[in-house]
Amino acid sequence: MFMGEYNHGIDAKGRIIVPAKFRESLGEEFVVTMGLDGCLFVYPNEEWSRFVTDLKSLPGSKEARQLQRYFMAGAASCEVDKQGRILIPQKLREHAGLEKDIVFVGVMNKIEVWSKERWEKNNTFDDMDMAAERMSELGLSF
DSSP states (O other): OEEEEEEEEBOTTSEEEOOHHHHHHHOSEEEEEEOSTTOEEEEEHHHHHHHHHHHHTSOSSHHHHHHHHHHHHTOEEEEOOTTSEEEOOHHHHHHHTOSSEEEEEEEETEEEEEEHHHHHHHSOOSOHHHHHHHHHHTTOOO
16 A cells, blocks of 8 residues: 655656655556546556556446546556666656656555645645545545
8 A cells, every 4th residue: 555745856857766665565667647636646567457457347438438548548657767766758747747846645556646836736625624524425434
């Protein structure tokens, strides 16, 4: 399970250092794809295979086809180099607005990669009472 938040930078060639805490669980090769809310999703190969199986099982609706294209068209296999870095393809860097400061966020079975600016905008709960109420509606206890 992935959890935690780690700040890093991206170099001029589009390489980022994968946090050491995440590298061991990811393995030497894994998949990066376009995520939701303006981030990237990083999946270990085993989790990626499960996700693809779920995508394949969607009904043949237009919305299902759009989701399949969205996640598969942006997907790229990445390998960690000797310095612990991966090269993020240009299309994915543009999708997530990755330019300088990067935030890695462990979210259970995957990692999200955010530009620091987007992370700060998207990672706030202005009304914690509303958040607690929503958690209760979803059946989550705290």
